[in-house]
Each structure stands twice: as structure tokens, then as C-alpha cells.
Amino acid sequence: MNLQLVIRSRLFVGLAQVCFFLFLLVNLGPLAFAQDEPVPTQLVDSTPLNPPTNIEVADTPNDAGGSITIRWTEPIPPEGTAIKGYYILRAEAVGNEQGQFDVVGETSTGSSELLDGNVVDTLNYYYRVAVIYSATGVNGLEVEALAESGISRMVSSSAQWFDWRRINVFVGVIFLCGFILYYISRAKAGKKLFIRKIAGLEAVDEAVGRATEMGKKIYFIPGTQDMDNVQTIAGVTILGRVAEVAATYDTYLEVPVSRSLVLVTAKEIVKEAYSKVGRPDAFHEDQVHYLTDDQFGYAAGIDGMVVREKPATIFFMGAFYAESLILAETGNSIGAIQIAGTAMPSQLPFFVAACDYTLIGEELFAASAYLAREPKLLGSLKGQDVGKAIILFSIVIGVLLETFGVWRFSSLFGVLD
Amino acid sequence: MRREVPLLITGIVGVVFVLQYFIPHWPFSQVNTWFSDWFSIVGAFAIWLGALNLLKISALKVIGKKSDWGYAIVIIISFIIMVAIGFAEGKEFREQGTMFSWLYEYVYSPLSATMFALLAFFVASASYRAFRARNLDATLLLMAGFLIMLGRVPVGDSISFFLPENYQFSQVASWIMTWPQTAGQRAIMIGIALGLVSTSLRIILGIERAHLGGGD
Numbered sequence: 001m002n003l004q005l006v007i008r009s010r011l012f013v014g015l016a017q018v019c020f021f022l023f024l025l026v027n028l029g030p031l032a033f034a035q036d037e038p039v040p041t042q043l044v045d046s047t048p049l050n051p052p053t054n055i056e057v058a059d060t061p062n063d064a065g066g067s068i069t070i071r072w073t074e075p076i077p078p079e080g081t082a083i084k085g086y087y088i089l090r091a092e093a094v095g096n097e098q099g100q101f102d103v104v105g106e107t108s109t110g111s112s113e114l115l116d117g118n119v120v121d122t123l124n125y126y127y128r129v130a131v132i133y134s135a136t137g138v139n140g141l142e143v144e145a146l147a148e149s150g151i152s153r154m155v156s157s158s159a160q161w162f163d164w165r166r167i168n169v170f171v172g173v174i175f176l177c178g179f180i181l182y183y184i185s186r187a188k189a190g191k192k193l194f195i196r197k198i199a200g201l202e203a204v205d206e207a208v209g210r211a212t213e214m215g216k217k218i219y220f221i222p223g224t225q226d227m228d229n230v231q232t233i234a235g236v237t238i239l240g241r242v243a244e245v246a247a248t249y250d251t252y253l254e255v256p257v258s259r260s261l262v263l264v265t266a267k268e269i270v271k272e273a274y275s276k277v278g279r280p281d282a283f284h285e286d287q288v289h290y291l292t293d294d295q296f297g298y299a300a301g302i303d304g305m306v307v308r309e310k311p312a313t314i315f316f317m318g319a320f321y322a323e324s325l326i327l328a329e330t331g332n333s334i335g336a337i338q339i340a341g342t343a344m345p346s347q348l349p350f351f352v353a354a355c356d357y358t359l360i361g362e363e364l365f366a367a368s369a370y371l372a373r374e375p376k377l378l379g380s381l382k383g384q385d386v387g388k389a390i391i392l393f394s395i396v397i398g399v400l401l402e403t404f405g406v407w408r409f410s411s412l413f414g415v416l417d
Numbered sequence: 418m419r420r421e422v423p424l425l426i427t428g429i430v431g432v433v434f435v436l437q438y439f440i441p442h443w444p445f446s447q448v449n450t451w452f453s454d455w456f457s458i459v460g461a462f463a464i465w466l467g468a469l470n471l472l473k474i475s476a477l478k479v480i481g482k483k484s485d486w487g488y489a490i491v492i493i494i495s496f497i498i499m500v501a502i503g504f505a506e507g508k509e510f511r512e513q514g515t516m517f518s519w520l521y522e523y524v525y526s527p528l529s530a531t532m533f534a535l536l537a538f539f540v541a542s543a544s545y546r547a548f549r550a551r552n553l554d555a556t557l558l559l560m561a562g563f564l565i566m567l568g569r570v571p572v573g574d575s576i577s578f579f580l581p582e583n584y585q586f587s588q589v590a591s592w593i594m595t596w597p598q599t600a601g602q603r604a605i606m607i608g609i610a611l612g613l614v615s616t617s618l619r620i621i622l623g624i625e626r627a628h629l630g631g632g633d
Contacts, residue, residue, distance in 0.1 A: 064446035159442040170439055173614070180618055228456055230613050233620065237627040260467035261460060265628060289474050290467035296532035308485055322536060329539040343609040345602050353547035354539075361605045365612030368627055369619075376624045384615040391607055 049147035050075035052086065052129040057155040060115060065159030067117045072129045072149065074112050083109045084132040084144065088116065093124035093154050101128055119157050127152040165416045175390070180383030187379030195378055200339050200357035201370050205245060207337045211312035212249040218242070219311045220255045221302060221327065223318020223342070224295055227261045230365075231343050235318030236266050237368040238341070242315060243273035247282055255288040256305065258298040263290045299323035303330045316340040316355070317364065320347050328354035341367060424623040431621030472496065561597075565590045 052072040060067035070088055077083050088105035091098040105114050119125060130148040137143045187193055211218045220242055222235040239255065246253040255270060257263045267288040274283035291301040306314070307330065314331040316324070316338065324340075324347040331338045332354045340351035341359030351358045359367060362384070369377030398409035430452065437445040475489035502517050503510045510517040548563075550556040567573035568590020577585040619625035 062441060064441040064443060159446070161440055161442050163439055163441050166439055173435070176611070176614055177618055180615055184624065226456075226460065230616055233628050234616055237625065240627040257467075259460075260463035260465075263467055263470060264463065269628065286474055286477070290470040292471070293464070293467070294529070296529045300528075300532050304488065322533065325539045325543060326532065326535055329543055332543075343612065345605050345609070348605065349547075350543060353543040360608075362608035362612035365609075365616040368616075368625060372627070377619065380615050380619050380624065384611045387611050387614075388608065391611075 049078060049081070049131070049133050049145060051147040052131050052149045055127060055129055055149050055152040057125075057127050057152040059155065059157045060117075062160055062163040062165050065121045065157050066119055067115055068119050068125065068127075068155055068157050069113065069115050070127050070129065070152070071113045074110075075131055075147070077133060081133045081135040084134040085109055086111060086114070086132065087130040087146070088114050089128040089130060089148070090116065090119075091126045091128075093126060098126040098151060101126075121157050121159065124154045124156045126154060163416075168412055169415055176383070176387045179386040180380045183382040183386070184376050184379035187375035187382070190375075193375070193378050193382050195366075195370060195381060198359065198363050198366065198370055200341065200359045200363065201367055203337075203339060203357050204242060204371065207313040207315075207339055208242065208245045208249055208251060210337055211246075212251045214312040216312035217309060218246055218251055218253045219302070219306065219314045219331075219336075220253060221314065221316045221318070222255065222257060222262055222266060223316075223320050224258045224298055224323060225319040226259045227265055229319050231319040232259075232262060234343075234364050234368065235341070236262065236269055238315070238317045238364075238371065239266060240269045240273050241368070241371040243270045244277050247274045247277045247279040250279070250282060253287060254305075254311070256291045256298075256302055257288065258291060258293055258295075260290060260293075263288060295321060295323055296326075299326045302327055306330050306334060306336070310334045311336055314338045316342070316351065317359075317367075318342065320344055320351075325350035325354060331355075420626070420629060423629050424626070428621050428623060431617065435621075468496070561593055565593060568593075 052075055054071075054073040056071040058069055058071075060069045072086075074083065085106060085108045087103045088107070089101040090104040091101040093099070104116055104118065107114050116127075128149050128151055130146045133145045133147065134142055183193070208218060220239050222239060223229070223232050225232050227233065243253055253270065255266050257266055267285070270288055271280075271283050274280050291298050303326065306327075311331075311334075314327075314336045316327060317340070320327075320342050321344065324342070324344075328338060328340060328351055338355040339357045339359075340355040341364035342348065342351060343361045343364055345361070348358065348360055352360075366381050366384075369381050394409075394413075401407050401409045433445070433448055434452070437448040440446075472493065475492045477483075478486045478489040479493070499517070499520065502520065506515045506517050509515065511521075512518065544562065548555070548559040550559050564586060567576075568586040568588070573586030573590070582588065616625065620628070
């Protein structure tokens with residue numbers, strides 16, 4: 001039977017199909033079966049059908065091991081048939097021989113690659129790829145047949161010591177850290193560094209002073225996230241400076257928290273701050289207290305306290321979600337002076353609308369250095385600014401290159417999640 | 418030692434965490450999972466610190482008959498009821514039909530939803546203040562907000578039907594959200610990312626110590 005035969009009339013087409021499937025049924029009996037029958041579990045050669053070729057097997061790069069990538073060239077299906085998919089067969093190497101081949105994966109048509117993520121690094125394997133052909137039989141039922149490739153070379157998997165897809169991030173981190181460390185060393189050497197004024201941080205003394213004059217409390221809200229969030233760390237860092245000022249002015253600072261670990265940390269920070277300015281006696285264990293882990297329960301608790309106690313000043317420093325506006329608007333309604341800082345871009349507009357001062361994103365992280373005025377900390381800010389300047393320069397270069405179609409500059413900055 | 422040990426742990430863990438992003442090989446491939454598990458375990462034990470602190474503060478308020486001590490009673494009773502029922506119902510306390518799930522569904526959830534719903538009113542009052550055209554910036558904000566709001570409701574396109582399709586309010590709103598808004602947001606996010614790296618580096622190197630309770 002010649003499948004390449006050019007058939008011009010419908011009669012001949014039908015006749016050719018009948019002949020083709022008769023061939024399949026007679027010669028490939030075990031492989032040809034009706035749709036209702038189970039999918040084949042036994043795989044044998046089927047030479048008349050084109051098998052996949054160029055079977056390439058390789059250890060999957062940039063991974064933790066336990067994975068082999070199999071690639072193949074898709075065969076051209078004979079006339080009247082279609083490729084339904086592929087089975088991937090794997091056999092363990094026993095000495096220099098291959099053991100029993102078993103199906104370890106399946107892909108649909110159009111695929112020419114499969115990742116076998118179920119291998120052991122210490123073992124060697126052989127692979128074969130079987131293509132599943134399907135066609136409509138004489139009785140109108142779909143029939144399937146398989147054609148197997150040859151055996152691949154022996155392959156084994158291994159874990160890699162570097163993920164080369166992240167080399168751009170690595171280079172970026174090295175450069176940025178280098179700039180920061182360089183400016184820290186310059187600052188330590190006594191070089192004077194200019195840091196622009198941040199209105200929200202300049203207002204900390206004023207805000208605490210206002211509470212002192214009014215004889216009212218200061219509230220410090222360190223966000224709703226735990227200590228594994230850098231924003232919370234930045235928030236409690238600012239808490240230390242605020243507590244020092246509050247202790248100096250002898251103004252009561254209350255810190256309601258929503259996480260137990262933040263409670264422990266914040267309590268320690270406030271206690272240390274009071275001791276630092278020589279007022280350990282003014283510290284009360286209960287001024288840092290836990291409310292609840294629940295987002296809206298926390299918001300409700302603070303709103304209640306704000307409305308009842310009417311603090312003069314409220315700080316919101318840390319990571320906030322939907323509760324940000326509920327808290328800030330309640331504070332605004334009682335006329336408290338409010339200073340907020342967060343690196344949650346979606347919450348910034350709410351704080352800007354409802355608070356007197358807002359530390360936008362990076363300013364929250366700069367706050368500790370700004371308030372402490374320690375050269376080492378200020379140096380890190382300078383290094384950060386150099387990183388920002390380089391990114392701005394890259395954006396301009398990238399816009400020009402991509403606008404004029406010179407080079408896909410953005411491809412350098414692709415980051416793998 | 419009180420400072421040095423936490424600083425050492427922070428430094429080592431920080432460096433290992435940075436390395437695990439670039440090294441897929443074991444043990445770095447497992448570090449994230451291990452530390453997440455440890456954090457969850459420490460957090461689970463620490464929850465009692467918070468719970469006991471809450472009970473202590475509330476109990477002291479009630480005993481001392483301090484202002485608003487009635488709320489403290491509500492906290493204590495609610496806490497005891499939820500914990501007692503949770504423990505009484507064993508491992509299946511979260512299954513459908515348990516008393517705990519009933520309390521969760523018919524008491525906790527509506528209360529939470531109520532708080533969330535307040536946001537709608539707060540958004541209105543905050544927008545009113547933010548959109549007052551006091552200066553050029555506020556006027557631009559007002560105009561952008563006005564166009565976005567109109568573009569997000571069907572009446573926006575109805576009243577701008579006479580304009581070319583690309584200039585109708587829904588399209589203008591989409592344009593503002595896609596281009597100027599995204600550009601502004603990305604600028605902020607670049608700053609945040611750099612700030613994160615800088616802060617993390619300060620903490621890892623032990624330059625930033627305020628979160629450990631002081632700068633010494």
C-alpha cells in the first residue's frame with residue numbers, strides 16, 4: 001500500500017483508506033484497536049509509520065537535579081492519519097544494557113519536548129519516544145497505532161551549582177551591593193554625604209511634640225505583617241527612634257500589634273529606647289500590646305481605641321493592605337496628625353489622601369538611616385541612589401534602542417520567577 | 418552576646434537566603450522550605466505570647482475597672498468561647514456543621530465583612546478631600562479620577578457617544594490606567610526594590626541594628 005499515492009476522486013480516497021486500515025489491522029494487529037478499547041499498554045515496532053527522530057536527551061539545566069529533558073523531531077504523518085500525541089518510554093541502564101521500557105510521560109500533538117522530573121540522580125537511563133497515530137477506520141471508529149523511535153544515548157541527571165538563567169540578577173545584585181558597600185566605606189572614612197530632606201521624617205519631632213503639648217497619646221501601628229516582612233522590620237526600626245523622642249518628651253507611646261513576633265520585637269525596641277534616653281522607669285510593659293492576627297479585627301480594634309482615646313499623633317509604618325484607609329480615615333476624623341510609610345504601592349494613594357505626611361516606598365526604608373544620621377547607614381542610601389541612577393540611565397538607553405529597533409535591550413533584564 | 422548572636426544568625430540566614438536564589442543544588446534548594454517551616458513553628462508557639470498578652474491586658478482593665486472595661490469583658494468571653502469550642506471539637510473543628518464553623522460563618526465572617534464594607538464610605542470621604550482642586554497637582558488628580566470613574570461605568574460611554582471610539586471615556590480610562598498609572602507605579606516599585614536590597618544588606622551586614630533594640 002502506498003500512502004503517498006495521489007488520489008483525485010472520492011472513490012479512490014475511500015478505497016485507499018480501506019486498504020490502509022486493513023493493512024494496520026492485519027500487520028499491526030496488537031496496535032490497532034477501536035476507540036472503546038483501552039489505550040495500548042504494550043508497545044511494539046510499527047515500521048510503516050514514521051517514528052520520531054533525532055531523540056536528544058540531556059540533564060535539565062539550572063535545576064536541583066532529578067530531571068531529564070527529552071527532545072525529538074516530530075515525524076510527518078502518513079496521509080489519512082494524524083498525530084494524536086507521544087508516549088515517553090524510559091528504561092534504567094543495567095550495566096551497558098537497557099532494562100524494561102515503561103511509559104513515564106505523555107504529551108499532546110505539537111509537542112517536541114518533555115521534562116521527566118521523576119528520575120534519580122545516581123542512575124543512568126535510556127529513552128524512546130513513541131508517536132500515537134490516529135485515523136478513522138472503515139467502520140467509522142477511530143483507530144490508533146504507535147511508532148517508536150530508536151533508543152537514545154545513556155543519560156543521567158544531576159543538580160547544578162548555579163542557575164545561569166539568573167545571571168543578570170546576580171550581576172545586578174553584585175553591582176548594587178558593591179555601590180552600597182563603597183559608599184558605606186566612604187561615609188565611615190568621614191566623607192560628608194548629602195541626603196535630601198524627607199518631609200515626613202522631618203515632621204516626627206513636630207508630631208511627637210504636638211502630642212506632648214496636648215497631653216495625649218501617640219499611636220504607632222507597625223502594619224499587619226509579621227517579622228519576615230522587610231517593611232515590618234523597617235517599621236519597627238522607625239519605632240525605636242520615635243520611642244526615643246517620646247521618652248525624651250515623656251509622652252505616652254502606645255503600640256498595638258497584630259503579630260506575636262512583632263509584639264516581642266517591638267516591646268524590646270521600645271524598652272531599649274526608653275533606657276537609651278535614661279527613662280527606663282517611664283516604660284510600661286503594656287504600652288506594646290497584642291490585638292489580633294485578623295486583618296479587619298485589628299482594624300476594628302485600633303479604630304475603637306482611636307475614637308475613644310483620641311491620640312494626638314498616629315504613625316503607620318509597615319506593610320498594610322485594605323485596612324490602610326479604614327485606619328487612616330478614622331485617625332483623620334479625630335484630627336490626629338498622621339505620618340504613614342509603606343512600600344505597598346496600592347495602599348499609597350490612601351495614605352496620601354488621609355495622612356499629613358506619607359513616606360512613599362523607598363523613603364520607608366531610608367527612614368532609619370535618615371533619623372539616626374549614622375554615616376554607615378547614610379552611606380547605604382547613597383549607594384542605593386547610584387543604583388537608581390544606573391536604572392534610570394538604562395531605561396533611557398533601552399527606550400532609544402528599542403524605539404529605533406536597534407536591539408532588544410529589555411531582554412537583558414528578564415527575570416525568572 | 419545578647420547582640421552578637423542575633424546578628425550572627427541574621428547574617429548567616431540572610432546570606433544563605435540570597436545564595437539559595439542562585440544555587441539550585443541541595444541543600445540550598447531546600448533552605449526556603451526549611452526556614453519557612455521553622456518560621457511557622459516559631460510563629461505557632463509565639464501566638465500564645467500574643468493571646469496571653471491580650472488576656473492579661475483585658476483582665477487588668479476589668480479588674481481595675483479602667484475606662485471602657487466593658488469591651489475587655491467582650492474580648493475575654495469571645496476568646497474563651499472560641500478557644501473552648503475549638504478544643505472541644507477536636508481536629509475536625511473546622512469541618513462544616515461544627516459549632517466552631519457556625520461561629521466562624523455567622524459571627525466572625527459578617528463582622529469582618531462589615532469592617533471591609535466601611536471602606537466604601539472611607540474611600541468616598543478620602544476622595545472628596547483628595548480631589549479638591551487646590552493647586553495644579555490636585556486639579557490633575559481630580560481630572561484623572563473623574564475620567565477613571567466615568568470610564569468605569571456604562572454611563573461614561575453613553576455620554577461620550579459622539580466622540581471617536583478611542584476617545585470615549587472607557588478608552589480614556591483604560592489609557593490612563595495602562596500608561597501614566599503603570600509608569601508611575603513602576604517608578605515607585607523600582608525605588609521600593611532598591612530600598613529593599615539596601616535595607617536587607619544593612620540588616621545582613623549588621624549595620625542596621627535598631628530592630629534588635631538599639632544601635633550599640
